[in-house]
Amino acid sequence: MSASLREPIARAPEILRSPRLDRARLDAILAAVLARIDDNLAVFTDAFPAPSSEGGVYPAIDNIEWTNGFWTGMLWLAFEASGEARYRAAAERQVRSFKHRIDHRINVDHHDLGFLYSLSCVAAWKVTGDACARDAAIQAADALLDRFLPTAGIIQAWGDLSNPAEAGRMIIDCNLNLPLLYWAAEVTGDREYAKAANRHIDQAARHIVRPDASTFHTFFMDPATGAPLRGTTHQGFSDSSCWARGQAWGVSGFPLVHRYNADPALIDTAARLANYFLNRLPDDLICCWDLVFTDDSQPRDSSAAAIAACGLLELARALPLGDPDRATYEAAALAMVETLGQHYLLPEGPPGTGVLAHAVYHMPKGVGVDEACLWGDYFFLEALVRLTRVWEPYW
Template sequence: MTPPLNAAALEPLNTGALPAHWNRGIDKAAIDRAIARALEAVDRNLAHFGDAFPMPSSQGGVYPAMDNTEWTNGFWTGMLWLAYELTGAARYRDAGLRHVASFHARQRDRINVNHHDLGFLYSLSCVSGYQLTGEPLAAEAALGAARMLLERYLPGAGIIQAWGELSDPAQRGRMIIDCNLNLPLLYWASDFTGDPAFRTAADRHIEAAARHIVRPDGSTFHTFFFDPASGAPLHGKTHQGYADDSCWARGQAWGISGFPLVYRHNGDGRLVDLGKVLANYYLNRLPADGICYWDLVFTSGPEPRDSSGAAIAACGLLELARNLPLADPLRPAYERAAAGMVLTLAGDYADTSGTPGAGLLKHGVYHKPNGVGVDEACIWGDYFYLEALVRLTRTWRPYW
């Protein structure tokens, strides 16, 4: 029998504490209305931004425009590709291909690529573009980004360093849970080229994340440090959560989504088991309406919610559910929770102002400790909300 990756225990899921209306299942008409409203927002913003990109979070409910220089730019392009899949409309394809050219230039000129978020950037812009159109430039750009991501792999520690120069002592040996969703770019590159080095790095990184970022109670550290030479685990630390020993909600959502997404690529069923541990911990700590506070240490009170974390978690629950046996009672529970979460977002958190440049979802949080993007739209929240709507309407082949 294969030993578990982690000693974390699976909490029983307290379904009685989840919103009662989540048990009604998928309301197809409501999902269709939410998609129509989301596409209207994408069209408004496509006209508003042109070939520019939204900033990571809104200011006063509206995203400022920016060039292709942030770690978040791929989420907007990913929304264009999702809109193209939903409609087949050429305007989304054409805009997405213009973005592909921009992303190709970015990796060629190495513009702000000194971080692990190359997967967020290039899986959603260029792997997706290649998958949907066969555009060779998209594959070339994605492969260039994957090579840069592989440069960040520290063999001694078996991790991909998150941020900064590899020689920076403040960042040396740091991994973060967000990187789970950057790993599919490496698996794609390995399959595309036949080079096992990409896959080996991704396999070792996800095992380190499973063993050290996930705590015994099923919560997660945001970041974890290793000795880069020996690989010895050192300590966990938060960057955007409430405290080092709390559980940053969006980080837990990255784990719920990322572990089963990596299972798609490496077939290690222990990642699905671990995804269940993280999912139950998350679902058992939600407030009455089921939309998380910015840190799971909070379950009531005046602290801000994070709609973006909820959208990521919904996608993760749907990915997790599809990898569970039909007889597993958690499979329908996760499907109902994900659908309920998305419908709650659509009903109570969607931006219905019709303002050009506004996000799809209100009440997100970018970086609460630094006071950035608090109670604003976050572009990743918009992306994952639309991805979740797509997942609820079809068997969807992820860009991840």
């Protein structure tokens, strides 16, 4: 797809005029997030936050959910941002939990192994050279590769691989799980990991991305013939609408994959998705839970905004300096982080209190609506780290 097919960003002049966060303000917001992590260490060192909060406070759970890696990733980010040993010590204790989880196959029969192991064990390997963490991450990559359906060319999101009624589902979220496969290919020298990831990202670009640069949340392929079947939603407003967090996964995931797979079409696709996203935001640039809504009639999703901010920064990094939208992406990311830091931080509360208010987990099921969501907290911190230092992604 050509960059010329991008939808023009209607508010580009306004976004470019947005006041720019200075380093002092970024450091102040970062300090507030680190203080919240400190408040929660007593609860979440041997336990983990649930995916979404209840009244702003995360219940404590064991290492069983698809979201646990986001908390460990926050600990690694906190350690890299501050150098404080307490964050590293807590993260390393949790890495041992992830090794136990993959050794014993505890709720790992799904595609979210990248969310789990890139942010915990790959991060540990990159930051400290932990060999145990490296081994656990390779085991997780093996489990993810087991979900690859060669004829369909996709990694099945969830469901029993032997059940035809459940087979053939890919979802936009998987873009963020693919870096685990690319990393495994690099550290082991086995290109089968990368071949599967390349096939999946190509199928996602062909079938999840619609002609207008909106996205399906879910797309079904025939696992026996490889034929494309239908696009649907699982968490969006309708099959034809555009789930905001899914679009944000696309804005972030295509350029992250581009770090490993240098196909320029990935960046063109991400830019088209980014422009679609930016053109469907409320005045403060914090999206509603589905992009079919553009005002205060529906709940915002601060978690999708935080993902998108990281994606816009990653996309801008991959674009040439002369790209017409590059500066707008950077300005929009800064404006989102400023708004989240000024208006969306949860006030101080009991241990377990989340970072970002007004997120949405699963609107159709009424789960985690207008709460903190763990991935939103992670990506908000990742955005702050990206904006305040040179950082090597865990992805």
